[in-house]
Amino acid sequence: MxxxxxxxxxxxxxxxxxxxxxxxxxxxxxxxxLPNEALERDVVRKVSRRLLGFLFVLFLFSFLDRINVGFAALTMSQDLKLTSTMFGMASTVFYLTYVLCGVPSNLMLVKVGARRWIGTILIAWGFASSATMFAHDATSLYLIRAIVGITEAGFLPGMLLYMGDWFPSAARARANAWFMIAMPVTSALGAAASGYLLRLDGVAGLAGWQWLFVLEGLPTVLLGVVTWWYLDDKPADARWLSAAEKHALDTMIARDRAATVSQRASRASDAGNSMWRAILTPSVAKFALGYFCLVNTLSLASLWIPQIVKSFGTTSSNVTIGLLAAIPSLCTIAGMIWWGRRSDRLQERRWHLVLPMLFSAAGWVVTCFAPEPSLRLAGVAMASTGAYTAMAIFWTVPDRSLAPHTRALGLAVINAVGNLGSALSPIVVGALKDWTHSFTSGLMFAAVSLLVGIAVLWFAPLGQRRGTR
Structure with missing residues (x-):
């Protein structure tokens, strides 16, 4: 060792x-x-070329299988006789099981290795997502979405843990941004493609929304098989890295973790602490609560945007609504890449996190009160861009605040607590929509949550510039 x-x-x-x-x-x-700067840069570029594209594709289908129920709802809700509250409950059930299974799934990843575990859960949730086609009422939909949540629970925290073994902290914002743009890319492509898939209504006796789940779920199964032979668990296992490149990468990662241990030791000794006690700290609590507040908007943007766009009063077809719903996602992609590069270049995280959250909150206000549909769509684009950009920056920080032996559990806990927002937001927004017959109150709930999240995260150990905390 x-x-x-x-x-x-x-x-x-x-x-x-x-x-x-x-x-x-x-x-x-x-x-x-130590390896020189040129070698270090070359190694990071080589790792990026090898991993980021493939991880991006995995996340794209992961997110698609998570949010395609939002596109399917344009016709599925009528077929299954779902109210907005029932539809929100289906998403809430998904996230409840997602939260409950996130921590044990990440611990299993550590035990069996990323390659085997990620490949296995990809296959499992691909089949589970496709099985949503068999939903025939609200109860069956809840059950199937609960199974999808169980199978998908370990993917995002597992990928964050995995990327921490391959990318040094100074390159993490860019790596996270390129990885996480899969979310807005999925929203854009999914919105456009789903509108056309819904037109398959009646083909082979299936509804359009049933075809949507089948054709968007089965590719994940194939990707799970590919994952088994494409990924390497650790840099030491990578046959595509030379010995010098492995040493350079190990040195960069070790410097980051040594700095984390040093910072923690300066505050208090962790000797004798259990793993759970080591992660149940005020810093972890702030990260978890702040992420909870941010996730309320992430969930709203990924699930409700097609119906929000439809609520603007347009009489357009589902295809047109899908294309309009893709516009905020295209803006989000550009924002995430630019802002992530800027954060890494300046090695600054605090302002690069809170400003996008503030921008997102302002976007929801514009969506609620702008007089023209085009301005409301611009508000949705602001909200989506700010929230997803903030998420990419957010996940550069908790990893640096956890001791190496607590990383897997700590990241899973933060992700699990944060995703309680994904469980809460759909049912709150759905109930408020049924009660007020408008999305305004639900969008303001998301805006206020973002402001609370800013206040909480401002006091978290976000750091300022390189070498500071």
Whole structure:
């Protein structure tokens, strides 16, 4: 087992110079120079080319299987006689099981390895998502969506844990942005494609929404099979990296984790603490509560945008509504990439997190009160862009606040608590829609949640610039 101990004064990040480090191999110390900046940059680029595209595709189908019920609802709600509250409850049930199973799923990933576990759950939720075609009333829909939540629970926290083993902190905002743009890309492509899939109504005796679940769920099963042989659990297992490249990557990751241990040790010793006690800290609580507030908007944007666009009074077809609903997602993609690159370039996280959240809250206000449908659509684009951009920046920070032995559990806990917002938001928005016959109160609920999240996260250890916390 190899442990890298950085020399004093070396800060985390790609920009570290070639200062000496001490590598300890089974108790024998050998001084070695750190890789130079050019090699470090080359390794990060090589890892990005190998992993980010594939992980992006996995996340695209993961998110599609999560949100396609929102597109299907344009016709499914009438066929199954669902009220807005019932439809919101279907999403709430999904997220309740998602939250309950997130922590044990991440622990299983650590035990069996990312390649095997991610591949297995991809296959399981692909079949479960396709099975949504068999829903015939509200109760059966709840049951199937609960199963999808169980099977998908470990994917996002597992991917965040996995990326922490491959990308140093100084490159994480860009990596997260390129990985997480799968969400708005899925919303855009899903909105456009789903409108056309709904036109298959009656083909082979199936409703259009049934075809939607089948054709969007089965590709995930194939991707699960591919994952088994494409991914490597750790950099040490990667045959596509040379020995020097593996050493460079291990050194960068070790510097980050040594800095985390040093920061924690300066506050208090973790010796003798249980894993649970080590993660149940005020910092983790702030991250979890802040993410909960942010997820209210993420859930609303991913689930309700097609129906929000339809509520603007348009008499357009489902295809046109799908195309209009794709516009906010296209804006989101551009915003995430630009803002993530900017955050990494400046090595600043605090303002790069809270400003998009504020922008998103303003977007919901515009959506509620703008006089023209075009301005309301612009408000939806603001809300979506701000929320998803904030999420990409958010996930660069908790990893640095957790000791190495608590990372898997800590990230799963933050993701699970945060996704209680995904369980709460659909039923709240659906009930308010049935009660007021308008989305205004639900959108204002999301805007207020974002403001509360800003207040909470402002006092979390977000850091300022490289080497600071």
């Amino acid at each position: 190899t442990r890298i101990t950085p020399a004093a004064g070396i800060s985390g990040g790609i920009a570290a110079s070639a200062s000496p480090a001490v590598a300890v191999f089974d108790g024998i110390q050998d001084a070695q120079p």
